[in-house]
Amino acid sequence: MHGDRTKSITLSSIHQLWEPSTRREFLRIAALGGGAVLLPTMFAACGSDNGTMEPPPTEGVTLDLSSDPGVLNYAYALEQLEAAFYTQVAGAFYAGITAEEQQVLTDIRAHEVIHRDFLAGALGNAKIPNLTVDFAAANVDFASRFSVLSTAKVFEDGGVAAYNGAGKLLKDLNNLLVAGKIVSVEARHAATIRDLLRPGTRDFAGDDVVNPAGLDQAIDAGFLLQDSGFGQFITTPITIIS
Amino acid sequence: MDQKHPIFEAIEPDAAGRTVSRRHAIRQGAGASSAVIAGIAMASVPAALAALARDVYAQAAAPTIIDVLNFALTLEYLEDEFYRTGLAGGVAATFSAPELTAVQQVSKHETAHVNFLLNVIPSLGGAPVTKPTFDFTAGGAFPDVFDNRITFLALAQTFEDTGVRAYKGQAGNVASNATVLTAALQIHAVEARHASQIRRLRGQKGWITSSDRGDLPPQSQPTYDGEENTTHKGVDAAPLGDISAVTEAFDEPLTMEQVLVIADPFIV
Numbered sequence: 431m432h433g434d435r436t437k438s439i440t441l442s443s444i445h446q447l448w449e450p451s452t453r454r455e456f457l458r459i460a461a462l463g464g465g466a467v468l469l470p471t472m473f474a475a476c477g478s479d480n481g482t483m484e485p486p487p488t489e490g491v492t493l494d495l496s497s498d499p500g501v502l503n504y505a506y507a508l509e510q511l512e513a514a515f516y517t518q519v520a521g522a523f524y525a526g527i528t529a530e531e532q533q534v535l536t537d538i539r540a541h542e543v544i545h546r547d548f549l550a551g552a553l554g555n556a557k558i559p560n561l562t563v564d565f566a567a568a569n570v571d572f573a574s575r576f577s578v579l580s581t582a583k584v585f586e587d588g589g590v591a592a593y594n595g596a597g598k599l600l601k602d603l604n605n606l607l608v609a610g611k612i613v614s615v616e617a618r619h620a621a622t623i624r625d626l627l628r629p630g631t632r633d634f635a636g637d638d639v640v641n642p643a644g645l646d647q648a649i650d651a652g653f654l655l656q657d658s659g660f661g662q663f664i665t666t667p668i669t670i671i672s
Numbered sequence: 673m674d675q676k677h678p679i680f681e682a683i684e685p686d687a688a689g690r691t692v693s694r695r696h697a698i699r700q701g702a703g704a705s706s707a708v709i710a711g712i713a714m715a716s717v718p719a720a721l722a723a724l725a726r727d728v729y730a731q732a733a734a735p736t737i738i739d740v741l742n743f744a745l746t747l748e749y750l751e752d753e754f755y756r757t758g759l760a761g762g763v764a765a766t767f768s769a770p771e772l773t774a775v776q777q778v779s780k781h782e783t784a785h786v787n788f789l790l791n792v793i794p795s796l797g798g799a800p801v802t803k804p805t806f807d808f809t810a811g812g813a814f815p816d817v818f819d820n821r822i823t824f825l826a827l828a829q830t831f832e833d834t835g836v837r838a839y840k841g842q843a844g845n846v847a848s849n850a851t852v853l854t855a856a857l858q859i860h861a862v863e864a865r866h867a868s869q870i871r872r873l874r875g876q877k878g879w880i881t882s883s884d885r886g887d888l889p890p891q892s893q894p895t896y897d898g899e900e901n902t903t904h905k906g907v908d909a910a911p912l913g914d915i916s917a918v919t920e921a922f923d924e925p926l927t928m929e930q931v932l933v934i935a936d937p938f939i940v
Contacts, residue, residue, distance in 0.1 A: 537917065540921070541921040545921060547909075594854060595854070597853055597857045598850035598853050598854050600847075606843055607904075608905045610923075613860070614840065614860060615920070617861040617865050618868040618879045619878070629770065632774075634865055635778070644782070644783075644785045645788070645855060645858035646859075647858070648854050
């Protein structure tokens with residue numbers, strides 16, 4: 431990556447003040463049991479490996495997925511991440527961007543910011559604090575078309591899979607409907623980003639994300655945050671309670 | 673640079689379940705009251721579907737999971753036959769390469785959805801409805817649907833955008849079965865991917881702005897009516913951004929009745 435190491439976006443006012451490391455290690459407390467049972471687990475960013483100062487202890491966030499507010503906060507966390515990403519993308523587009531790509535990325539930024547702010551409003555006092563995210567540590571290069579679109583693909587496919595996996599956890603059907611209203615827009619994003627990467631191919635709904643039964647992915651929160659690579663973008667420690 | 677983030681492995685969801693619906697479409701005539709439309713629909717749809725519709729209209733109770741799955745199956749039958757007929761017909765030779773590729777992939781998924789539902793419904797103790805007879809010209813409104821790529825893709829867009837809304841509208845009706853709900857959501861997302869691609873091949877954004885049907889004919893408007901809504905869960909999202917973006921950011925559901933009205937012109 432080029433030398434710009436200031437890509438850490440601090441969404442909160444208190445979790446900054448340290449230089450993101452070149453690489454992050456994650457504590458992954460092994461999840462026991464199958465996907466159906468999430469033990470309380472946690473991942474946390476470790477110190478940098480290049481001798482810089484350790485990040486200050488950050489206040490963790492707990493997502494209690496046994497309650498609707500917890501599930502909505504999980505969505506809110508993902509939308510925070512996506513909104514931060516596209517805001518940075520649209521703040522300085524990669525060189526050579528086409529008019530269509532610019533329109534797509536600008537639209538998606540607006541959608542994700544709206545999702546984030548809507549969930550914040552719907553959660554009210556139950557909402558989790560702002561998360562700190564770090565794209566540099568995950569080697570995102572905002573000057574690179576391929577890096578930006580590839581990262582967007584991860585976020586959109588992952589968002590779809592996360593919402594699909596979390597729907598069954600929602601007890602209030604009004605919350606389920608809201609999640610349904612959002613997830614199909616994420617799927618539209620995913621297909622569009624994929625087609626920008628590989629235009630005119632089957633990738634918009636590729637065999638890597640749609641199984642032979644014609645089903646898109648559905649994953650649980652523990653998998654998304656710990657095993658899929660999503661967690662590497664989020665600095666704030668997250669504890670999941672099932 | 674290479675992303676270190678592994679793309680999720682395709683996680684095979686649970687075994688069974690599924691749901692939902694789809695389709696849309698283009699209604700000749702327009703403007704009738706919903707009661708009249710319901711009457712028309714009930715007079716023309718096949719017996720099984722009519723019975724389903726009767727349940728929906730006459731009962732206060734929500735449809736059963738089997739009802740919902742048969743509703744979904746009906747819509748998947750429609751989509752599956754539509755794409756397979758297109759690929760076998762003259763229109764296929766007129767597709768651009770990206771159009772052909774997209775239609776092939778979409779068709780593959782619709783066939784998979786039919787087969788999935790045909791397996792799931794009996795596994796839950798239900799009897800799958802039989803496939804209706806379809807008329808994709810909608811009684812002559814679209815005579816060149818299988819000869820003209822413009823017409824074919826216009827119908828494809830309405831079918832996919834309707835499908836997204838139809839599945840969304842049934843999520844709550846299958847929520848008592850987590851496996852079925854998850855599968856329905858998984859199909860729902862695939863329909864949205866399809867919709868995005870078809871829309872973009874037609875020069876539209878992948879997402880729906882307000883209730884704008886774009887360049888589609890007026891008969892398609894019921895597929896988009898209601899998409900202008902900005903209030904969700906009692907919270908008005910309108911102040912959160914540009915109003916076009918606010919409406920794009922949320923897709924809206926359709927009821928089973930609304931979907932059946934949309935699908936009706938294509939069912940003999």
